[in-house]
């Protein structure tokens with residue numbers, strides 16, 4: 001980790017199009033470090049596009065994205081930011097250890113990192129197994145383990161718990177908080193509203209705009225809703241529908 005202590009992410013008036021479609025319509029947000037921040041919203045609202053902008057792989061129309069004090073995509077961020085996409089980014093025909101050893105070499109991280117991330121993601125019993133033969137949850141954890149190599153200061157995780165059973169989901173959220181306790185900043189997307197309560201802070205998105213940036217408790221208080229699903233619906237009812245067609 002470096003000595004950087006400012007906001008993990010600062011986004012200012014970000015506009016992004018994908019193909020001919022305008023996907024993000026002026027998103028402005030700041031994410032404080034050492035927290036698990038949930039990025040929640042319906043399928044197609046622009047969560048992945050926002051995450052791609054943060055990790056610097058998305059062409060933007062206008063606005064700025066500053067990550068750990070540097071413009072998104074700058075080379076010095078490569079080791080400081082870990083990104084897990086929705087589809088597994090590991091090799092099926094290699095074992096867990098072989099995959100992680102490969103990523104360790106690419107990043108130039110220390111040898112001990114492979115064992116450390118295997119332990120952190122509880123994959124010890126499967127270390128010698130081909131990824132092809134793992135369950136969905138185990139594969140998801142291999143992708144996460146790869147992103148943990150080198151202890152990045154910011155982890156950007158795109159729907160890491162999708163398709164996992166409830167026990168595994170709880171375990172993963174526990175791991176996210178353990179990482180945050182050590183000072184890592186995490187941005188975790190989900191379209192499952194009940195995951196909202198597991199986050200320190202919530203960014204609620206719809207149709208390419210941010211509807212709320214709140215703590216889970218603050219969200220319930222400000223909307224008067226009984227749960228986060230209700231709170232989201234209340235916010236939608238309060239927001240003009242002009243971009244609702246952007247959600248699928």
Ligand SMILES: Nc1ncnc2c1ncn2[C@@H]1O[C@H](COP(=O)(O)OP(=O)(O)OP(=O)(O)O)[C@@H](O)[C@H]1O
Nearest residue numbers: 018019021023042043044045046047048049050191
């Ligand atoms: N390459 C592309 N070309 C054109 N449109 C795209 C492209 N990729 C994504 N889109 C559109 O951009 C919008 C936002 O997509 P994005 O993947 O960011 O949403 P999301 O909130 O992450 O959805 P999900 O929860 O389903 O992953 C969608 O309407 C999608 O159809």
